[in-house]
Amino acid sequence: MRRADRLFHIIQLIRGRRLTTAAYLAGRLEVSERTIYRDIADLQLQGVPIEGEAGVGYRLGAGFDLPPMMFTQDEAKALVASVRMAQVWLDPAMSQGAQDALGKILSVLPPDARVAAEALAVYAPPGGLPAATQRALQTLREAVHERRKVFINYRDLADRSSERTLRPLGCFYWGKVWTLAAWCEQRNDFRSFRVDRVTYVRRLDEQFRDEPGRTLADLARLNEANAREQGWAN
Template sequence: MRRADRLFHLVQLIRGRRLTTAAWLAQRLQVSERTVYRDVADLQHQGVPIDGEAGVGYRLGAGFELPPLMFTQDEAKALVASVRLAQSWLDPALAQAAQEALGKILPVLPAGARAAAQALAVYAPPVGLPADVQRTLQELREAVQERCKVRVQYTDLGERASERTLRPLGCFYWGKVWTLAAWCEQRNDFRSFRIDRMQSVQVLQERFRDEPGRTLADLARLKGVRLQDEGGAVQAMATGPARASR
C-alpha cells in the first residue's frame, strides 16, 4: 500500500470509531505501531485534527470532512452479501434500513463495481428467524438502546417457566439463535436468555443507568471474553454461545 493511501485509510479508520488505539490501527494496516505513531504525527502536522496520544488512543476532531468515498468491487460485494444476510437474520427495522442504505450506495458506484456487486452469487434464502422472534428481537434491541427495563415471560431449556425483570444489555447472534445478555433483578446477577424461548416481552417505562458491576463491559470482563465493537465502546468478543438462563 502506498503511503498516501495508508494515511487516507488511517484517517478513515479513526473517523469510524470513538477511540482508536495504535495497536488496533497497526493490526488493520499491517504495519508496526511505531509507523502508526509516525503517520499520526505527520497528519497532525498537516492540520488533520487528530486528538489523543500514544498509549491512550486517537479520535478525529469535529468538523473534519473527507471527499466522498468510492468502494472497491470487493467492498461493494461485501455490502450486498451483508444486506442479503440481514433480510433473514436481523429484526425487520434493521433489515429494512440496511436495504435502503444499499439502495442509496449502489447507484453512485462505478458501473463495474455496481455490476459485480449485483451479480454476487451469495444468497440467504428466507429460512431465518420466525416473524415473531424478529419482532421480539427488535423490541429488545430498541430497549437496549433506550435503556428501558423489560419484563419477560421465559421458558428455559428444562421447560421451567419464570417471569423476570431485566436490564437488557446486548443482543448476541450465535448462528440461528439470538440471546439477550441482561442483568436479572430477580437473581441479582447477569443472565443470558434465548430470545426464541421468550413467551412475551413487555418494555417498561422505567429506565436504568449503568452501574458499576452491572454493565455489558463488566459481564465481558467477568466471563473473560472479548466483544468487538467498531465504535470502541466495549472491547470484547464472545467465544461461544452463552448458556441460557435456568
C-alpha cells in the first residue's frame, strides 16, 4: 500500500470509531505501531485535527471531513449484500435507516461501481422477524437508547407468563433470534429475554442512570467470569 493511501485509510478508520488505538490501526493496515505513530504525527503537522496520544488512542476532531469515499466494486457489493440481509432481521425504523444510508452511499459512487452493486444477485427474501417482534424490538431498542425503563409481559420457554419492570441495557442478535439484556427489578439481578417471547412492552416515563453493579459492562464482566469458571471446571 502506498503511503498516501495508508494516510487516507488512517483518517477513515479513525473517523469511523469513537477511539482508535495505534495497535488497531497497525493490525488493520499491516504495519508496525511505530509506523502508525509517525503517520499520525505527519497528519497532525498537515493540519488534520487528530486528537489523542500514543498508548491511549486517537479520534478525529469536530468539523473535519473528507470527500465521499470512492468504494471499489467489491466494497459496494458488500454494502448492498449486508443491508439486504440485515433488513429482514431489523426493526422497521432501523431497516429504513439502513436503506436510506445505502442510497446515500450509492449516490456518490462512480457509475460502474453503482451498477455492479445494484445488480448484485444476493437477496434476503421476506420472512425474517414477525411484525409483532419487529415492533417489540424497536420499542426496546429505543428504550435502551433513551435509558428509559420498560414494562413487559413475558412468556418463557416453559410457557409461564410473568410481568417485569426492566432497565434495558442492550439488544443482541444471535441469528434469527434477538434477546434483550436487562436489569430486572423484580429479580434484582441481570436477566436475558427473547424478544419474540415478549407479548407486551411499554416504555415508561421513568429514566435510569448507571449504578455500580447494574450496567452492561458489569454484565459483560460477570459473563466473562462465568465463562472462565466453566473453562477451569472442564
